[in-house]
Amino acid sequence: MAPKSLNQPCEDKVLLDLWHPLGAVEAMPRNRVRHDRLLGVPLTLGRSPEGRPAVWRRPPDGPQPTVWPAEGPTGPTLPVIEQYGCLWTSLGTPRPIFPIPEAEERDRRLLHAGSVMLHTSAPRAVENFLDMGHFPFVHTAVLGDEPHTEVKDYTVEVSVADQEILATDCVFYQPQAALGAQGGADVDYVYRVPHPHCSVLYKSSPGYEGRLDAIALFVQALDQERIRAHMWLCLLDDDQPDWALRRFQMSIFGQDKPILENQLPRRLPLDPRAETPIRADKSAVAYRRWLGQLGVRYGVIAGAA
Amino acid sequence: MSAEELLLRAENAWHPVASESDLVHRHVFHGQLLGQELALWRADDEHINVWENRCLHRGVRLSIAVNDGRELKCQYHGWRYANRTAACTYIPAHPADAPARTIRNGTYPVRTSGGMVWTAVGQPTGEPPALGQGLVLRPVPVRARPADVITLLLEQPPALPDAQPPTAKRRGDLVVELESVGFLVVQPMDSDRAVIRGVLSSQGPAGERLRILRHFDAALTRLRDTAQDRAADEAAPAPLLPRYEPVPKHLASLPESSGHHDLPTRVRVVRTWSAGAGVRGLELGPVDDRPLPTGQAGAHLDVALPGGLVRQYSLVNGPGETHHYVIGVKLTPGSAGGSAAVHERVREGDVLAVSLPRNGFPLRRDRTRTLLIAGGIGITPLLAMAQTLEHQRLSYALHYFAAGEADVAFRERLAALGSVRTVTGLDPAATEAELERLLGAAGEDSQVYFCGPPPMLDVARDVAGRTGWPRDSVHFEYFRNDRTLDHSSRFEVVLARSVLNLTVEPGRSILETVRAAGVGVPSSCEQGACGTCRVAVIDGRPDHQDVYLDDEERAAGDSVMTCVSRSLTPRLTLDL
Numbered sequence: 077m078a079p080k081s082l083n084q085p086c087e088d089k090v091l092l093d094l095w096h097p098l099g100a101v102e103a104m105p106r107n108r109v110r111h112d113r114l115l116g117v118p119l120t121l122g123r124s125p126e127g128r129p130a131v132w133r134r135p136p137d138g139p140q141p142t143v144w145p146a147e148g149p150t151g152p153t154l155p156v157i158e159q160y161g162c163l164w165t166s167l168g169t170p171r172p173i174f175p176i177p178e179a180e181e182r183d184r185r186l187l188h189a190g191s192v193m194l195h196t197s198a199p200r201a202v203e204n205f206l207d208m209g210h211f212p213f214v215h216t217a218v219l220g221d222e223p224h225t226e227v228k229d230y231t232v233e234v235s236v237a238d239q240e241i242l243a244t245d246c247v248f249y250q251p252q253a254a255l256g257a258q259g260g261a262d263v264d265y266v267y268r269v270p271h272p273h274c275s276v277l278y279k280s281s282p283g284y285e286g287r288l289d290a291i292a293l294f295v296q297a298l299d300q301e302r303i304r305a306h307m308w309l310c311l312l313d314d315d316q317p318d319w320a321l322r323r324f325q326m327s328i329f330g331q332d333k334p335i336l337e338n339q340l341p342r343r344l345p346l347d348p349r350a351e352t353p354i355r356a357d358k359s360a361v362a363y364r365r366w367l368g369q370l371g372v373r374y375g376v377i378a379g380a381a
Numbered sequence: 382m383s384a385e386e387l388l389l390r391a392e393n394a395w396h397p398v399a400s401e402s403d404l405v406h407r408h409v410f411h412g413q414l415l416g417q418e419l420a421l422w423r424a425d426d427e428h429i430n431v432w433e434n435r436c437l438h439r440g441v442r443l444s445i446a447v448n449d450g451r452e453l454k455c456q457y458h459g460w461r462y463a464n465r466t467a468a469c470t471y472i473p474a475h476p477a478d479a480p481a482r483t484i485r486n487g488t489y490p491v492r493t494s495g496g497m498v499w500t501a502v503g504q505p506t507g508e509p510p511a512l513g514q515g516l517v518l519r520p521v522p523v524r525a526r527p528a529d530v531i532t533l534l535l536e537q538p539p540a541l542p543d544a545q546p547p548t549a550k551r552r553g554d555l556v557v558e559l560e561s562v563g564f565l566v567v568q569p570m571d572s573d574r575a576v577i578r579g580v581l582s583s584q585g586p587a588g589e590r591l592r593i594l595r596h597f598d599a600a601l602t603r604l605r606d607t608a609q610d611r612a613a614d615e616a617a618p619a620p621l622l623p624r625y626e627p628v629p630k631h632l633a634s635l636p637e638s639s640g641h642h643d644l645p646t647r648v649r650v651v652r653t654w655s656a657g658a659g660v661r662g663l664e665l666g667p668v669d670d671r672p673l674p675t676g677q678a679g680a681h682l683d684v685a686l687p688g689g690l691v692r693q694y695s696l697v698n699g700p701g702e703t704h705h706y707v708i709g710v711k712l713t714p715g716s717a718g719g720s721a722a723v724h725e726r727v728r729e730g731d732v733l734a735v736s737l738p739r740n741g742f743p744l745r746r747d748r749t750r751t752l753l754i755a756g757g758i759g760i761t762p763l764l765a766m767a768q769t770l771e772h773q774r775l776s777y778a779l780h781y782f783a784a785g786e787a788d789v790a791f792r793e794r795l796a797a798l799g800s801v802r803t804v805t806g807l808d809p810a811a812t813e814a815e816l817e818r819l820l821g822a823a824g825e826d827s828q829v830y831f832c833g834p835p836p837m838l839d840v841a842r843d844v845a846g847r848t849g850w851p852r853d854s855v856h857f858e859y860f861r862n863d864r865t866l867d868h869s870s871r872f873e874v875v876l877a878r879s880v881l882n883l884t885v886e887p888g889r890s891i892l893e894t895v896r897a898a899g900v901g902v903p904s905s906c907e908q909g910a911c912g913t914c915r916v917a918v919i920d921g922r923p924d925h926q927d928v929y930l931d932d933e934e935r936a937a938g939d940s941v942m943t944c945v946s947r948s949l950t951p952r953l954t955l956d957l
């Protein structure tokens with residue numbers, strides 16, 4: 077618990093054995109490298125002149141080149157995959173990455189919407205992503221509006237076998253449910269948490285009766301209290317240009333950032349008595365319990381029990 | 382004394398954390414004391430609040446909250462916290478529920494002295510030093526140990542312009558008196574951070590103030606530089622860890638579902654009095670200028686009592702008596718503590734959360750004659766009915782069975798009625814005979830309302846049956862269910878409208894099971910007496926364990942009290 081342990085590398089096997097996002101592949105130029113961190117471990121990542129991505133552990137005070145080293149990676153390389161617009165790596169022995177079946181649908185628009193640094197823990201960011209109650213207050217006039225503040229009851233299932241939390245039947249009032257629509261309407265949401273640091277939300281898509289847009293949050297925990305949040309879209313919408321979609325997502329995230337950075341403690345407290353949940357927080361309660369069951373200690377304040 | 386000892390002692394002492402002038406209208410000021418962040422704000426009534434800087438819901442700093450003059454509204458989910466008490470008054474995500482009375486943010490004690498706001502994180506003894514109302518200096522933050530800052534101030538006391546350095550005397554761990562100049566106080570923000578605050582003995586001539594302020598500002602800034610230079614040579618001490626007090630246990634788990642106890646109204650206890658032997662009368666008034674929701678004769682309120690119990694009390698109010706609620710509570714030795722809480726812990730001035738008035742015992746006014754038969758504290762709803770009937774000049778008779786003369790409650794109200802008879806000192810056999818006489822003598826087109834202890838009502842049921850009363854003319858209100866409940870069965874409930882099949886386990890009620898699945902059912906007494914949780918049965922045979930339904934309703938089997946009743950068939954289909 078001492079603050080100095082905040083900089084210590086992660087020791088949670090469950091996290092080490094997962095794939096973690098490092099950002100948009102398209103944002104990594106060939107023949108260049110970048111210095112980054114994941115779970116407290118310094119990394120170098122980049123693309124070879126041929127375009128092959130690689131990630132390796134960076135000795136803390138070694139040289140910090142910015143071009144791809146002629147002799148190739150200068151440290152032990154880590155496994156990499158490209159998936160959902162991101163480059164992913166793992167510090168352990170990863171299982172296959174969680175599926176997002178919608179990514180395979182041919183008429184979808186796939187787009188990395190941006191990456192944002194935040195001074196908070198990964199679980200706090202995931203919890204915020206799951207939270208509808210803040211829409212009228214934080215995303216005023218966009219995702220919600222007072223006095224339509226009620227969070228109606230919804231269903232949460234936790235499947236430890238599938239390593240996933242699922243919240244369904246979520247409904248929330250949105251002041252302008254569709255572009256050009258007059259007045260608000262209830263919008264349906266489904267939330268998945270298939271990874272302790274990732275969540276996918278599905279949202280009814282105007283004009284695509286019965287199908288849902290998917291918006292994913294992939295959090296890269298730089299350390300216990302610093303993250304980079306990567307947003308990825310998998311949409312049915314075909315009309316808006318990329319820049320408009322990105323700008324919208326960034327403005328939403330820009331509204332969350334000051335709130336998240338003023339949330340204390342920064343690590344997510346798992347002790348049920350640390351904060352006061354209400355029924356609207358059912359999915360967050362399930363998420364905290366699930367992290368505890370998985371044995372996650374990194375980025376959280378472990379429960380009292 | 383070491384720097385560590387000084388910090389330890391500082392826990393239980395008063396410290397300044399802001400200048401009074403920092404607390405501007407509708408602003409929230411961010412302070413820090415001994416590693417603990419504070420949110421300071423002034424309400425429109427001038428009350429100064431010093432709170433833990435953290436919303437109890439999800440930990441967002443309240444220093445970024447909205448100060449609306451009476452409450453702080455958290456930016457994240459809009460929870461509201463009241464001036465003074467920091468009690469949460471509203472949770473927008475669940476607009477129909479009243480927040481639990483005990484959701485209360487951490488508060489710290491507040492004093493003002495020397496133009497500064499003082500507080501303490503621990504248990505302070507005594508009062509902060511009286512520093513007068515002189516000129517308040519601009520505070521200067523310093524990155525150094527508070528103990529070292531004090532040492533420096535004693536070593537190099539700042540002087541007035543064009544004056545010799547004053548004699549500096551230590552007046553407590555972190556206070557320095559500059560003789561005939563004023564006081565400097567060190568606010569220990571953390572183990573290695575402090576703020577030098579000061580107040581001069583006099584305001585000084587108006588034209589000189591700015592010059593004096595500038596002069597001290599420069600002097601304190603020089604002292605800061607010296608202190609920081611010295612601190613740079615030493616290893617910085619570990620910062621103090623903020624303490625996040627756990628929320629009370631009952632708030633930590635999710636309340637099962639909505640409609641549980643809906644307590645939307647806040648009432649103030651205006652008056653309490655002894656309304657009869659062992660009966661405490663309570664007059665509950667509105668807390669603001671919004672009128673109270675009005676009940677009708679026969680209605681009851683759910684009242685949240687100190688200690689977390691919620692109990693039902695009938696309204697005694699007469700018609701048009703809408704500016705307050707009046708209830709009477711009989712002290713029942715050996716009860717679960719609801720009546721004891723009312724008798725011992727509720728004081729005049731307290732604010733209680735109550736439900737909307739609910740009526741499971743409505744008074745029909747379409748009969749030629751109404752008999753009202755009360756036993757003991759069962760007088761309360763019948764008194765409300767009697768006042769209504771009296772006011773409407775409808776024919777009625779109130780018969781009030783009490784143990785003795787002293788037990789007769791609400792005498793003034795009774796005295797104002799035209800048709801009251803008190804019957805005292807009867808044993809069970811004599812009571813039965815008297816009931817027989819009263820019911821036997823009633824004419825055509827009469828109705829009767831009973832409220833009293835369960836044994837008396839059971840007898841009354843028999844007597845009414847024997848004397849040939851039609852079922853829809855006899856009304857009972859039990860104020861508790863004395864039957865021995867059997868919740869050992871296991872069965873399935875099918876919620877027809879929600880398309881859910883659930884298993885009701887032994888020891889759990891239908892109500893709890895259904896709520897756990899997210900289906901809301903209102904309830905009140907939760908012992909099968911009030912009728913609030915009644916649900917229609919579509920298929921299957923209920924195992925009635927309540928005292929609300931009468932024999933015919935039970936036999937019909939088309940509704941069930943979900944709080945106590947179960948199923949005789951393996952499966953019960955409900956209209957939910």
Ligand code: FES
Pocket residue numbers: 436437438439440441455456457458459460
């Ligand atoms: S964190 Fe303050 S209202 Fe939710």
Ligand SMILES: [Fe+2]
Pocket residue numbers: 204210214215328332
């Ligand atoms: Fe948000």
